[in-house]
Amino acid sequence: MHPLLGRPARLLLVIASAALTGVPLAWLLRLLEPRPWSAALAFAVPMQVFYGFVVLSAWWVCRRHPMGGAGSWRAASAQCSASIQASAVWAGMGAIWAVFLSRWLYPDLPRAAIFRDIGVLFTVGIPLYLISAIAHYLFLAFEASHAAERRVLETEVTAREAELRALRAQLNPHFLFNSLNSVNALIGSDPEGARRMCEGLGDFLRRTLALGARETVSLGEELALVERYLGIEQVRFGERLRVELIVEPGATACRVPPLLLQPLVENAVKHGIQDRVEGGAVRIEAVREGGLLRLVVENPVDDDAPVRRGEGVGLDNVRRRLEVFGARDARLVTSRQGGRFRVTLTLPAHDEVPQTAIPGAAHA
Amino acid sequence: MPESLRVVLVDDEAPARSLLREYLAAHPGVEVVGECANGFEAVKTIGELSPDLVFLDVQMPKLDGFEVLELLDPAPAVIFCTAYDEYALQAFEVHAVDYLLKPFGRERLAEALARARERLALAASRRESSPAEGDGAPEAAPAARAALARAARGPGRHAERIVVRDGAQVHVLPAERVDYLEAQDDYVAVHAAGATHLKHQTLSELADSLDPARFVRVHRSFVVNVERIARIELLAKDQRVAVLNDGRQVPVSRSGHERLKELLG
Numbered sequence: 001m002h003p004l005l006g007r008p009a010r011l012l013l014v015i016a017s018a019a020l021t022g023v024p025l026a027w028l029l030r031l032l033e034p035r036p037w038s039a040a041l042a043f044a045v046p047m048q049v050f051y052g053f054v055v056l057s058a059w060w061v062c063r064r065h066p067m068g069g070a071g072s073w074r075a076a077s078a079q080c081s082a083s084i085q086a087s088a089v090w091a092g093m094g095a096i097w098a099v100f101l102s103r104w105l106y107p108d109l110p111r112a113a114i115f116r117d118i119g120v121l122f123t124v125g126i127p128l129y130l131i132s133a134i135a136h137y138l139f140l141a142f143e144a145s146h147a148a149e150r151r152v153l154e155t156e157v158t159a160r161e162a163e164l165r166a167l168r169a170q171l172n173p174h175f176l177f178n179s180l181n182s183v184n185a186l187i188g189s190d191p192e193g194a195r196r197m198c199e200g201l202g203d204f205l206r207r208t209l210a211l212g213a214r215e216t217v218s219l220g221e222e223l224a225l226v227e228r229y230l231g232i233e234q235v236r237f238g239e240r241l242r243v244e245l246i247v248e249p250g251a252t253a254c255r256v257p258p259l260l261l262q263p264l265v266e267n268a269v270k271h272g273i274q275d276r277v278e279g280g281a282v283r284i285e286a287v288r289e290g291g292l293l294r295l296v297v298e299n300p301v302d303d304d305a306p307v308r309r310g311e312g313v314g315l316d317n318v319r320r321r322l323e324v325f326g327a328r329d330a331r332l333v334t335s336r337q338g339g340r341f342r343v344t345l346t347l348p349a350h351d352e353v354p355q356t357a358i359p360g361a362a363h364a
Numbered sequence: 365m366p367e368s369l370r371v372v373l374v375d376d377e378a379p380a381r382s383l384l385r386e387y388l389a390a391h392p393g394v395e396v397v398g399e400c401a402n403g404f405e406a407v408k409t410i411g412e413l414s415p416d417l418v419f420l421d422v423q424m425p426k427l428d429g430f431e432v433l434e435l436l437d438p439a440p441a442v443i444f445c446t447a448y449d450e451y452a453l454q455a456f457e458v459h460a461v462d463y464l465l466k467p468f469g470r471e472r473l474a475e476a477l478a479r480a481r482e483r484l485a486l487a488a489s490r491r492e493s494s495p496a497e498g499d500g501a502p503e504a505a506p507a508a509r510a511a512l513a514r515a516a517r518g519p520g521r522h523a524e525r526i527v528v529r530d531g532a533q534v535h536v537l538p539a540e541r542v543d544y545l546e547a548q549d550d551y552v553a554v555h556a557a558g559a560t561h562l563k564h565q566t567l568s569e570l571a572d573s574l575d576p577a578r579f580v581r582v583h584r585s586f587v588v589n590v591e592r593i594a595r596i597e598l599l600a601k602d603q604r605v606a607v608l609n610d611g612r613q614v615p616v617s618r619s620g621h622e623r624l625k626e627l628l629g
Contacts (some may be wrong), residue, residue, distance in 0.1 A: 177447035178377070181466035186382035234376045274376070277402045277425045 002059045003139075018052025019045050029120065033113035039106045040294045043117065047094055051125065055132035062136040080132045087125030094121040142193065159324040172266070175232075176201075182235050182273055201312045202229040211258040216325075219286060219293070222253035226265050233269050240279025241269065251286040254293045257325045263314050264297040266342050271341065272299025292329065293349040301341040315343070322347060369481065372413060374406040374432070375421040375445065380466070383447070385417055387473045391568035394477070403427025407534050417461070417480050421447040424496050426536065429525060434456060435529040437564060441483055443476050470606055513605040526554055528561040535561055539574055543592045544614050547585040555612075580627055582606060582620035590627060 004010045019196045022045030030040045061082045065075035098114045179201055185193035207225045211217050223245075230243050261284070268282045280300030315334065322330040326347040333344045365616040369396055375381045381399050388394045397413050400406040403426045410418060410432075418440045422429040427447070433439055444455045447466040455463045461483055462476035481505040526537045537556045546553040554561045554570075563570065571579060571587045581587050590606045596616060599605060606624075616624065 097486065174447045177379075177466050181468075182377070182379040183449065184467045184469075185379035185386070188386045189382055236379060238378050273426050274423070277376075277404070 002056050004237070014052055014056070015049055017178060018049045021052075022046075022048035028124075029117055032116055032120065033110070035109060035113075039109065042105065043098060043101055046120065047090070047097060050093055051086075051090045051128065054090055055129050057086065058082065058129060058136045062133060062140055067137050079130065083126045083129035083133070086129045087122050090125045091118050094118050102116060104200040133237070151256070155324060158320050175266070178236060179232050180234075186235070193235070197232065200228055200231050204232060208259070208262075214258055216255040217258045218252060219247075219254045219256050219295075222256055222258065222261050223247060223252065223284075223286070225259075226261055229262065229265060230269075230282070233273075234343075237273050237279060240276075241273045242279070242281040244281050244283040246284070247286045248288055251288040251349075253351050253360070256289065256293070256295075256347065257321050260318060260321060260325075260345070261295060261297065263318060263346075267343075268297050268299035268341075268359075269299060269312055272350040276300065276302060288349050291349055294349050295345040295347075296342060298340050298342040300339055301336060303339060318345075367481070368393045368395060368484075369417055369477075369484070370395050370397045370413070370415045372396070372400065372406070372410055372415040372418045372440075373550045374400045374403075374410075374418060374424070374429070376401050376424045377421075380421070380445070384473075385460060387470050387478075390402075391474070391477060403429070403432045404534050406432045407529060408532055410436055410440060411529075411532070416484055416561065417441045417443065417509075419443050419445050419464075422448060422451055427534065430454075431527045435527055435534060441480055441481060504510045523573040526556075526563065526570070526574075528554060530561060538562065539578065540589075540591075542589055543608060543610075543612070545570060545579075546588040577627070578618070582614060582622050582624060584617065586614050586616075586620075588614050590624070593624075596624070597622070 004197050022041060025048055026037065026040035026044035027036070029044060030037070058079070058275045062075075065071060065078045067075050095114075095118050102109050102114060165215055178332055179197070183194050183197050183201070186197060193303055204225065207221075207228060211221060211225060227245070230241070234241055234243070265282065267285065272282055283296070283298040285294075285296035285298075287296075315332065319332040322345060329346070329348040331344075331346040333346075335342050335344070371388065372374075373381050373384050373396060375384070378401070380402075385396055387410060388396060398409040398446060399416055400409050403424050406418075406420070406424075407427065420429045420432065420442050423446065424432075429434070429444060430451075439458075442455075442458075442460045443462045444451065444460050444462060445464045445466060449465055452463045452465075459510070461480045464472060464476055470505065471597060476554055503552075524539050526539065528537065530624045533579050541553060542556040544555050545567060546555065548562070550564060550566075551562045552565055552567050552570050567581075567585065567587060571581055574587075578589055578591065579587050580590055588606055588608075592610075593606045594609050595607050597607055597613075602618045604621055605613040606616050607613055
């Protein structure tokens with residue numbers, strides 16, 4: 001729907017301004033063939049109102065043929081041919097209207113004058129249509145820049161939200177309660193183990209808070225956090241939880257958003273270990289391939305396990321943060337195959353903090 | 365000397381079980397007769413040993429604590445042990461003796477245990493005065509347990525699976541694999557993936573727990589998974605059958621047909 005046609009008030013405005021432009025057209029027609037103002041206006045005003053609506057059709061042509069880049073020439077030619085068509089339609093309408101007027105209201109207008117009027121309509125119609133097309137292109141460009149601005153803002157807001165949610169999810173109270181319960185159990189049977197677990201838990205919390213406050217962290221730091229976490233879960237789940245950690249040495253220096261891997265590992269433990277009697281192996285892989293860093297988190301899954309609600313929310317959260325971080329090069333892909341659920345993250349491999357790359361600082 | 369109490373511990377985490385064991389060792393007369401690490405084991409062990417009291421975790425693999433309770437008839441006295449506080453209200457609706465939030469201490473456990481003894485003594489005295497009523501531990505009616513399971517899922521959510529017990533065996537049937545349900549006296553026959561399982565529950569209760577967008581009561585005694593319906597055939601006036609993809613037929617009453625039309629548009 002054309003933006004001007006959506007509301008009655010705007011529609012009235014279109015009709016009124018089109019009717020006003022009927023006055024100069026009437027003046028032009030009187031110049032070519034003298035006639036009373038009433039006759040000229042009776043012909044020109046309705047024709048302009050009609051054409052007012054015809055030129056609005058440029059909107060759809062503009063949207064179909066956007067300006068800029070390789071398509072510009074095609075857009076220009078499409079608009080030219082549309083202008084000829086529109087003008088021809090207008091002239092045709094003008095002929096019908098002129099015949100109607102000459103038969104019923106103004107019979108003394110010579111036939112040659114009517115033909116000339118139609119010619120004027122056709123000649124004037126083409127530039128009028130083109131002016132409308134240009135106005136529409138300007139409007140569309142304005143709207144596009146507005147939308148782009150809004151998108152940038154929205155992305156920023158989602159990124160902040162995602163960070164907050166990640167942090168909140170990080171300090172998962174049930175994880176803490178269960179861990180404290182394990183500590184409680186160990187105090188009786190294995191005081192040394194209880195002590196180690198307290199240390200591990202404290203270390204994990206401190207790291208979580210420290211990493212969460214930063215823009216980026218090294219993959220090594222993130223993995224250290226993940227290892228602390230898995231160490232704590234190991235006490236709870238015992239042999240049910242096996243960990244396979246395969247990290248390429250070159251990958252640990254890469255910068256990643258903080259707490260990116262951690263929620264994925266937590267998911268893997270929940271669905272792959274906690275929800276399964278026999279448990280299994282959580283596998284974490286970090287590989288650097290050219291300019292890209294590939295991270296894989298994999299857990300066993302029962303083939304008949306339904307896709308749970310809530311699983312998607314955590315992944316969406318990670319995906320959004322990844323997009324904010326790596327833009328087009330960042331991807332999150334999930335697959336479920338052969339009894340394994342696998343999340344693969346791909347992101348640009350930066351060794352440095354991206355914003356602080358100072359030119360000329362390397363060697364004086 | 366307090367009466368002896370036979371106890372089963374159900375928790376998927378070994379440290380949590382050993383903690384309970386340690387705490388309970390301080391209570392004379394309490395005998396831990398079994399330990400289970402998942403819901404399947406729990407159903408089997410509790411069924412075999414009929415303990416006086418069960419310590420039951422909620423979040424476990426395969427079957428959660430509520431599903432375990434749903435499958436036990438008669439249900440034992442239960443003390444829930446979980447890190448999640450959101451199930452507490454519902455737990456008391458099924459007459460759980462107590463609800464221990466992890467981590468908990470010796471005193472809190474002693475309190476729960478005292479409560480359990482009280483409850484069991486009361487049930488025993490009732491049994492003596494009127495032997496016909498009750499047969500041991502205080503138990504919630506299956507209906508109440510189903511209500512609990514529903515409440516535990518939260519509003520607007522539906523059971524994604526049906527648990528049935530066949531002697532010592534427990535089957536977990538994903539809802540999408542169920543073809544139709546059929547009322548048979550006090551049981552519901554669950555027809556799923558070519559097999560039939562009997563579940564001790566009324567058809568209405570079971571149907572209520574399932575997603576109404578998928579399961580439709582087409583007849584007083586039948587609920588059908590609409591995704592299985594190939595076509596509806598009219599046999600006589602107001603007498604229809606739903607023909608399923610595999611050719612089986614399910615009777616459809618007049619009001620059932622209305623409901624089907626409403627759902628399928």
